Amino acid sequence: MTNQIDMTRYLHSFVEGMISSGVSQAVISPGSRSTPLALLLHRQEKIETFVEVDERSAAFFALGLSKASNKPVALLCTSGTAAANYYPAICEAKASHVPLIILTTDRPHELRQVGAPQSMDQLQLFQNHVKLFVEMAIPEGTKEMQDYAYWQGMRSTDTASQMPKGPVHLNFPLREPLLPDLSSSLKTKRQTEIIAGKPQLTEKQLIQCINALQGKKGVLVVGGSHTPKEARLFVELAEALNWPIISDPLTNITSCGLDSSLIMSCADLFIQEVTMIHRPEVVVRFGMLPISKNTMFWLRSLEKTETIIYFVDETGEWQDQLKQTQVAIQVQEQPFLQAVKENITVKTSGSWTAQWIKWQKITEQVLEELAEMNQLNETSASLLVHKQMMADGQLFVSNSNAIRFIDRFAAVENTSYHLFGNRGINGIDGIVSTALGMCATNPKRQNILLIGDLALYHDMNGLLLAQRYHLPLTIILLNNNGGGIFSFLSQRELEKEDFEPIFGTPIDLDFSLVAKLYGAEYTKAETLEQLDLLLEQTKTEPKFQLIEIIGDREKNVRLQEQIMNVLKEKLEQDR
Amino acid sequence: MTNQIDMTRYLHSFVEGMISSGVSQAVISPGSRSTPLALLLHRQEKIETFVEVDERSAAFFALGLSKASNKPVALLCTSGTAAANYYPAICEAKASHVPLIILTTDRPHELRQVGAPQSMDQLQLFQNHVKLFVEMAIPEGTKEMQDYAYWQGMRSTDTASQMPKGPVHLNFPLREPLLPDLSSSLKTKRQTEIIAGKPQLTEKQLIQCINALQGKKGVLVVGGSHTPKEARLFVELAEALNWPIISDPLTNITSCGLDSSLIMSCADLFIQEVTMIHRPEVVVRFGMLPISKNTMFWLRSLEKTETIIYFVDETGEWQDQLKQTQVAIQVQEQPFLQAVKENITVKTSGSWTAQWIKWQKITEQVLEELAEMNQLNETSASLLVHKQMMADGQLFVSNSNAIRFIDRFAAVENTSYHLFGNRGINGIDGIVSTALGMCATNPKRQNILLIGDLALYHDMNGLLLAQRYHLPLTIILLNNNGGGIFSFLSQRELEKEDFEPIFGTPIDLDFSLVAKLYGAEYTKAETLEQLDLLLEQTKTEPKFQLIEIIGDREKNVRLQEQIMNVLKEKLEQDR
Known part of the structure; x- marks a missing residue:
């Protein structure tokens, strides 16, 4: 038997911790074991809740919420296979760096491995597809355990939000009765403030990078998800260098509102044809490889040449499928782009870039006609x-x-x-x-x-x-x-x-x-x-x-x- | 580059190994990486294949095939989140002892952790919800590697089929080109024969059990999935002992075709009412607890009494949610039931059993009226x-x-x-x-x-x-x-x-x-x-x-x- 008031205070503290680190939305799937957390989220004014019966859809919906809002989103379900339905969205969130706070509820220890209904081993359920797994303590109402719950809510959400962002999983063993006591007054804790530094280069490192790039026959290659605002910085950098830029739709470079002739939006179609006749001195890659297989083959073909490949690796995860990086730059992307752009003094000569622009124009014409x-x-x-x-x-x-x-x-x-x-x-x-x-x-x-x-x-x-x-x-x-x-x-x-x-x-x-x-x-x-x-x-x-x-x-x-x-x-x- | 003939022979050997251990059905979800295995399964005459786009449904469909046929069933999908969609059915298969052979295909080692598309860590993907995980070798065509592939197909399927049955997972790293060579002739290996012993009691142990039970005021409590044929043995044992039998629909005791008055099909409704006035000397439990919560409360109430609880634990997993077992009998259920039934010499007196039959009749009457x-x-x-x-x-x-x-x-x-x-x-x-x-x-x-x-x-x-x-x-x-x-x-x-x-x-x-x-x-x-x-x-x-x-x-x-x-x-x- 759990004291209902104790359980309520403990779980309320956890929810307050999540809110403190930026959670403002939760997607709930109905279930019995999850009742107290579901009700606390539903009643919490600072959290908007959505309900979806199919946990697989619920998790992908949370993924979409977080992608569009750029904020951590909580997910809640009951014990058993319900949680396993979250797995596909969790794998996607881990790979595409989306902060989800997965809350699963569970039988307490005394009902595990004994054939209790709707129970299975939920510890480490999502293997290494979450950044963090926490098996929470059984709810208690002491000051210390309320602080513990708040702390876990706060720090797990913060972990999800740190670079590279991703899902975290907290498993809550809960004893019956499962109804929270919503009549008692629940205190609001003073929020914890987080002031986080990000990786940036020293002035010396920055100048060294710029000197290696400016004036060269170069190409920017950008992959991965970016907002249109972020995308504009890539285009502005390309303009400052006078380099063509190859990307894919996810980067939002084609849809960022800057109608620059440097954007090689049709590179996939023409790039294989030009492989043989036009080689860059440097390529600077950002994030994942673009979607285009032809672009990948083109990059691979550069390996036999003197082209130097720079890889700006914001996550530090070395996601370079071609394993051709010669210089890895581990730095937060946006301030780096800004700083490079502002300090460029030499533009690459027109003929290199003009040829790329011509290919792009020819391709566009073919499509139009x-x-x-x-x-x-x-x-x-x-x-x-x-x-x-x-x-x-x-x-x-x-x-x-x-x-x-x-x-x-x-x-x-x-x-x-x-x-x-x-x-x-x-x-x-x-x-x-x-x-x-x-x-x-x-x-x-x-x-x-x-x-x-x-x-x-x-x-x-x-x-x-x-x-x-x-x-x-x-x-x-x-x-x-x-x-x-x-x-x-x-x-x-x-x-x-x-x-x-x-x-x-x-x-x-x-x-x-x-x-x-x-x-x-x-x-x-x-x-x-x-x-x-x-x-x-x-x-x-x-x-x-x-x-x-x-x-x-x-x-x-x-x-x-x-x-x-x-x-x-x-x-x-x-x- | 993989030699297509080598890959084909290697994977064909694996499929032959599965067939040798009893696989005759496979459920395939479309994908690119899984192409060679999909085609080999599709072309294999001894295997019936089904295709389903949604891997979650595919896995549950395989679960149903295996439940009804009582045979191991193979599942095949491509790399990435596809496999994660199998998770709910795998958890259920593990808990309900259904043999599934999960085949996932994967990028080879050189394309892992490098941001290759549609790739994620698939090793140990299903945590401890499978009985066995095997990371297969990259296909090679040597005699030794063909034997290895056959062996893994044969033994992993056998592992899935051993008591307690359950799912196993094999992950296949495959290199391009992904098309198998179906033109070359593929040899059929001589099948491996498996002669497996099962846990059974010595005669002395058996007589000891029978003497402890016969003639006592006893109740049989049966849970878990059984076929109607298996269920009949429970009823026959009850008749031999003259004991009431409490079960649930999954045991198929109510639907086994034996219209015995000893079957307490409405126990859930009346058992709480009789708790106070009628206590058994012994209870013999088989498998999981029945579904009824009231039956569980009744069993729990016996803890304050002298009632001795026997637990026939076929799986050896100690799935006794109430943790009240006094005597655990670890033995294969059906031969044990048969042997006990045949050796009973003393029936329990009529008055004990007559009272139970009366309660059941009263309840049936109330429902009818x-x-x-x-x-x-x-x-x-x-x-x-x-x-x-x-x-x-x-x-x-x-x-x-x-x-x-x-x-x-x-x-x-x-x-x-x-x-x-x-x-x-x-x-x-x-x-x-x-x-x-x-x-x-x-x-x-x-x-x-x-x-x-x-x-x-x-x-x-x-x-x-x-x-x-x-x-x-x-x-x-x-x-x-x-x-x-x-x-x-x-x-x-x-x-x-x-x-x-x-x-x-x-x-x-x-x-x-x-x-x-x-x-x-x-x-x-x-x-x-x-x-x-x-x-x-x-x-x-x-x-x-x-x-x-x-x-x-x-x-x-x-x-x-x-x-x-x-x-x-x-x-x-x-x-």
């Missing part, structure tokens, strides 16, 4: 979404084909909007819920999700959140009835009887029924003009809707091949 | 399903309310059918897929799933399997629009503004649309007669259909209270 790009297909639809994003709009782009359409073909727009994705581990799971978490953070903005049919099916349960919380998300569904990505990979060489059941995997779902089931408006877009009009409306009338575009897996591949053939010819003419 | 039980509600519908099961039929009963309706109210029928549930950890996740796995094993039998609305929503994705593989499952949906179990727990004392959002959690889904989406026939049953007719049809026309019964969370509680009031009175009159 191709008739198929003016008809409705998955590629043109994705590009139209990119073009129709309004200032401060939020676009979530799914794996695995959707993000590649944008990466390959989207040109720079001078509207600044924020593009999101789950590119930590690139799963097709949890996309709908993550996008809804994004939408819930800024529901008054334009909110769009670009997604394929398999990913939408995988996380269909997430749609319940849209209905329950009236989240005005526009879902653009690219429906090619199956796993479109495999038609671009080596599996396409297989015979149809091997390919379709294992890779094609048509699911034959009528998505107008899915829309109806969850109360979304449904439209099947038949032409580009119609889609254009629908997207135009999202700017003034945000609502929960599903817009379906019927695609074709084989047509996607043929269009890509056609583009490459025309482009190759044009680039050769240019030589 | 209650008007509400003759109207359509969640309780009466559940009972009707139980009554309408045909010989060899398969019924899957969901957590958390559905199983309790059957446990409390179902009387013994003389038809032998097989009742299944996920009672390892009692989650509401994965129920639909597990039931479909059951159905896929014996699709020509009567196959019924009894489920609530939250559990159906949680695993709605599983319905795609029914559509794709034409699985004729009848789903009886008890729809009380939310978490009905909480209305029976202490949370019901909360104010409505706290209760409904966190525990009631109405989801307001139109399940006729769900049926339409996945191609199931839909009927809303309005009367018991109509439901009766529909259930009658399942005996001759198995088909994929959803039958909805509208329930009411508060009415469930009131009916339960009403029954208890009437019953209390009748039992008091009897004293």
